[in-house]
Amino acid sequence: MSTPEQSQYSPSPTVILEADKSTGEQPMELFIVDEHTENYLALQAGGDFDRxxxxxxxxxxxxxxxxxxxxxxxxxxxxxxxxxxxxxxxxxxxxxxxxxxxxxxLPLPILFNRRTREVYFYHDGELFHTPWDGIFTIANEFQIVGAQIGSIQNASLEIRVWKFEEPETALMINLGAPFGKSLALQKGFWEYIRSYMNNGPYFDEHGNHSDSDAFVKSQLTVRxxxxxxxxxxxxxxxxxxxxxxxxxxxxxxxxxxxxxxxxxxxxxxxxxxxxxxxxxxxxxxxxxxxxxxxxxxxxxxxxxxxxxxxxx
Structure with missing residues (x-):
């Protein structure tokens, strides 16, 4: 299996973000979180937001x-x-x-389970998963250029998951649509997930554990x-x-x-x-x-x- 540096990405800026290393950005929710509970974090996947x-x-x-x-x-x-x-x-x-x-x-969400420290994804009736410890995500920045729209900055944020009991089958899944997002925004969202999994369920603006849900609520109520x-x-x-x-x-x-x-x-x-x-x-x-x-x-x-x- 090829390493992230040898993947299909273009020469555009690609950054590897890890579970145990800070991105340097403030945690930021990008209108993707569907549920933020004490046990799991659910990210909307597959569209159908207008249901x-x-x-x-x-x-x-x-x-x-x-x-x-x-x-x-x-x-x-x-x-x-x-x-x-x-x-x-x-x-x-x-x-x-x-x-x-x-x-x-509805399309099932991407689940981050704090209790078992793993990620779940359901695709075409098959269960995929990956442990949180040791996980990394690939943040890839690119531009879309058109005569009518000009230049639009975009950045994807992807993790790799494996099929349950068939680890030779893997998927790369996007944590939300990349369109209209910068690399800094995606780093901030990854920091939100990191803070939840490592220091959560609630945390402050620096990602540190907090007994108060004030900062998390301030992020979720912006939607x-x-x-x-x-x-x-x-x-x-x-x-x-x-x-x-x-x-x-x-x-x-x-x-x-x-x-x-x-x-x-x-x-x-x-x-x-x-x-x-x-x-x-x-x-x-x-x-x-x-x-x-x-x-x-x-x-x-x-x-x-x-x-x-x-x-x-």
Whole structure:
């Protein structure tokens, strides 16, 4: 098997990052972490980040809007006919996309298990893994150049994993999409993973162990959530009112947000609920060897140890 320096990469800057050596960067979450728990860290893999959007649009706007029209018709005429018609239309409009998006499994995440100090990845129905101790990742920086987009800096971050009980089969997997990221950003994300695995589950801005989850929360809450947009607008307007000292503080832009954002709030909440249910159902796809090791009282033996016992 070729070493990283002899791999397929181009002469563009390539850096080998190790589990027990600091990158010199501050830990930084790059909107990839799906779950940060005391026992494991789950990184989104395989896309499908917009799961739930269709349900949110059809149910949050079409369904609620249609039922609202039905209620308006009932209040105006006292006749249930209009309301019944809208319910007959909106019920399948809401339920069909909801069932379609929740019953389809999401791509399983990349799991970093603190308890057993190993990494899991599920690919095409096959389990891959690698021990954390001694792991290294390859950070490769490159540019995409085009007539319309100009030059865009990118950097990949990859680790190697082996198929369970078939170590002659290996995969290189990306820890998140490389597009639009610099080498410094990828080093910061690797530092986030290192801090979690070596000093976690919680740590400070320097990667040192912390009993407080304040820094981790500050990283995870930066991710934009559409459902928080209206709340953030209200907080901004409240602060503007205090700063204005009673003068006119409401801008035209803020006024439009107060009208538009409540309309999209149901869409956002339904999307998040749909994604959460789909993610919960997807957890059942992991082999029992993995799920039992994610529990606080589960086995601590690594998969590589099981392979050694079987002579793989």
């Amino acid at each position: 739930g959007l269709l349900t949110g649009v059809l149910a949050g706007i079409g369904g609620i809007g249609g039922i609202g029209l039905g209620l308006f018709s009932f209040l105006k005429s006292g006749d249930f006919k209009g309301l019944n018609i809208m319910l007959a239309i909106c019920t399948p409009l809401c339920m069909v996309p909801f069932l379609w998006e929740t019953l389809r499994p 934009f959530k559409m459902s928080d947009s209206f709340k953030n607008t209200l907080a901004k307007i409240k602060q503007a009112k205090q700063d204005a000292g009673g003068r006119n503080y409401l801008s035209g832009n803020d006024f439009l947000k107060l009208i538009i954002e409540p309309i999209f709030y149901p869409l956002a909440k339904i999307k998040e609920l749909t994604y959460s249910i789909a993610k919960s159902r997807t957890r059942n796809l992991w082999p029992s060897l993995v799920t039992e090791r994610l529990k606080a009282n589960g086995p601590t033996t690594r998969l590589v140890d099981l392979e050694c016992e079987k002579g793989a």
